[in-house]
Amino acid sequence: MGATIIEKILARTSGAAVVGPGEIAVCRPDIVVQLDMPFYVDGFWYRPKKVYDPDRIAIIFDHGMPAPTIKEASGMAEGRRFAREFGLKHVYDFGRHGISHVVAAEKGLARPGELLVNCDSHSCAAGALNCAARGAGPLDALQAMTQGLVWYPVTPTIRYEFTGALAPTVSGKDVFFHIAQVYGGHSNMSVEFGGPGLAALAMNERRTIATMCAEIGAEFALFEYDAITAEYLEGRIDRPAEPVAPDADAEYADRRVIDLAEVEPYVMLPHAVPNNGVPISRFDREVAIDQAFIGSCANGQIEDIRIAAGIVAGRQVAPGVRLIVTPGSQDIYLQAVREGLVETLTVAGAVVTNSTCGACLGYHMGVLAPGEVCLTASTRNFKGRMGSSQAEIYMGSPATVAASAIAGVITDPRGSIAGTA
Amino acid sequence: MDLVREGRVWKFGDQINTDLMLPGSAFRLPKEEQHMLCFEAIRPGWVKEVREGDILIGGRNFGLGSGRPVGAVLHTCGIRAVLAESINGLCLRNCINVSLPAMNCPGVSALFEEGDTARIDFRRGRVENLTRGGEIDAMPLPGILVDIVQAGGIVEMLIAQGFIESEPFLAARS
Known part of the structure; x- marks a missing residue:
């Protein structure tokens, strides 16, 4: 019997010939990414007496960067001390910072066929690059950094086969929403993406989809490696990629075909993601918004900012609406400045912020008040996620958010692009 | 070694996410206060009603969400076992x-009313309504x-091993 991508990676890193569903694989990670947050949330940082390999630990500050309060400032000072004490090889501190999953991809830390440990739930983002990662906990990250071990249940895998190509103004975010709407939660399941449609699916769309798989509760989410992956990684990784492909006779819990051409923009309704969306053509309510957000590990990519700038160019954000755009990393911020996107957005009345997790988790830079309504192209719409538990959070693609920020109400971006909004 | 827990049941429905157990606003609180906001948005006052040894039963996708330490929060509240129709892997x-x-236990919601006493054998995968x-x-x-559970958790293991x-x-x- 053949193996899926994740089965092969868990087998290699646990030293087993094969692993199968129901087993616990105790693995040696290829790289561990540590964020700022465990350094300052009480009870989750115990100073290591030793680390298993200083070249395999990366520190990336993102959630509270730059520090909004003394607590974050103190935690990050501790992180810097830890990095110095053990001479850690990869440190992405102030000025080189960004959202950990974005930086891990940009800087070649997330490598095909490898196992990455990161305590943040959206670590599955690395799956776009054929790199196995799932949100671990802060204690898993501690064990991974010190003992060099981390445990994973081996779960059944669901295979998604893409065919066709996305229509204009339809994004990877909408593909994910479609999966979440049609198939709901994937707890205790890994997912694998492949098929002929992959050749027409850009890397930024793949990264959005992989990142969002945390929201259907997938264990691991892995894309097959192809020419698009190789092109993205060119110049980023410091050793040859060793991608992992599934065997032809790999066993899947289910195989599902998705015709990308059939996917349309979605709106996800407040408070939950699985089975909680509406294709925008059938969204018949007029929902006025107070805040519109484009950012996070899922949608802080340069392509997302280009889409936003393209839609708001020459227009004004509706009165009373706050459009916040947060680049996913310093590199993306700089690129957006160079392309004039920051200027276009600012002229339209948007605010482009420092690169951080920030508003996505209601931590800083865009917290919601009671009674407010937000439409977001980030990761979550949970009650209380972005601030007050009395606020409502709808989700859409970057195009839907930008078009809605101009209209002042949740709007189908397809009309906006055509200039008819 | 056996791992059996017995206690009073609290029932929660489907899609209980991490942010309901540990809202972002709790991050900056001292550890001993973080749990006070658990379920505040959907079940205010629950933290004062739950007592040590109680058992939480969730629905589908229990604990979906972020890496925030919700296990520690529930433990501090007094919860000593968690069952759900399906549990998010990170949770x-x-x-x-x-x-x-x-432990994942499809069908568990129908077996219990809130306040019932449950007996759970984790190693054997048996759940009884007493x-x-x-x-x-x-x-x-x-x-x-x-x-890992018997050793007292990862931190205890890492401390013990130096x-x-x-x-x-x-x-x-400050």
Whole structure:
């Protein structure tokens, strides 16, 4: 019997010939990414007496960067001390910072066929690059950094086969929403993406989809490696990629075909993601918004900012609406400045912020008040996620958010692009 | 070694996410206060009603969400076992790693009314309703995970093996 991508990676890193569903694989990670947050949330940082390999630990500050309060400032000072004490090889501190999953991809830390440990739930983002990662906990990250071990249940895998190509103004975010709407939660399941449609699916769309798989509760989410992956990684990784492909006779819990051409923009309704969306053509309510957000590990990519700038160019954000755009990393911020996107957005009345997790988790830079309504192209719409538990959070693609920020109400971006909004 | 827990049941429905257990606003609180906001948005006052030894039963996708340490929060509230129709993988590890046993148990919601007494054998994957009778098979907790629970969690294991200091670092507040 053949193996899926994740089965092969868990087998290699646990030293087993094969692993199968129901087993616990105790693995040696290829790289561990540590964020700022465990350094300052009480009870989750115990100073290591030793680390298993200083070249395999990366520190990336993102959630509270730059520090909004003394607590974050103190935690990050501790992180810097830890990095110095053990001479850690990869440190992405102030000025080189960004959202950990974005930086891990940009800087070649997330490598095909490898196992990455990161305590943040959206670590599955690395799956776009054929790199196995799932949100671990802060204690898993501690064990991974010190003992060099981390445990994973081996779960059944669901295979998604893409065919066709996305229509204009339809994004990877909408593909994910479609999966979440049609198939709901994937707890205790890994997912694998492949098929002929992959050749027409850009890397930024793949990264959005992989990142969002945390929201259907997938264990691991892995894309097959192809020419698009190789092109993205060119110049980023410091050793040859060793991608992992599934065997032809790999066993899947289910195989599902998705015709990308059939996917349309979605709106996800407040408070939950699985089975909680509406294709925008059938969204018949007029929902006025107070805040519109484009950012996070899922949608802080340069392509997302280009889409936003393209839609708001020459227009004004509706009165009373706050459009916040947060680049996913310093590199993306700089690129957006160079392309004039920051200027276009600012002229339209948007605010482009420092690169951080920030508003996505209601931590800083865009917290919601009671009674407010937000439409977001980030990761979550949970009650209380972005601030007050009395606020409502709808989700859409970057195009839907930008078009809605101009209209002042949740709007189908397809009309906006055509200039008819 | 056996891993059996018996206690009073609290029932929660489907799609209970991490942010309901530990809202972002709790992050900056001292550890001993973080749990006070658990379920505040959907069930205010619950933290004062729950007592040590109680058991939480969730619905589908229990614990979906972020890496925030919800297992530790539930443990501090007094919860000593978690069952759900399905448990998010990250939530499961955040429970096991702080020595709070948790297990997937499809069909468990129908077996209990809130306030019933449950008896759970994690190693064998058996769940009994001691109040009304009836039992159900769960997905047994693999031996490696039972061992982590029995050892007192990851931190205790790492301290015992000399990997980390025995007291946590606490970031300054002022």
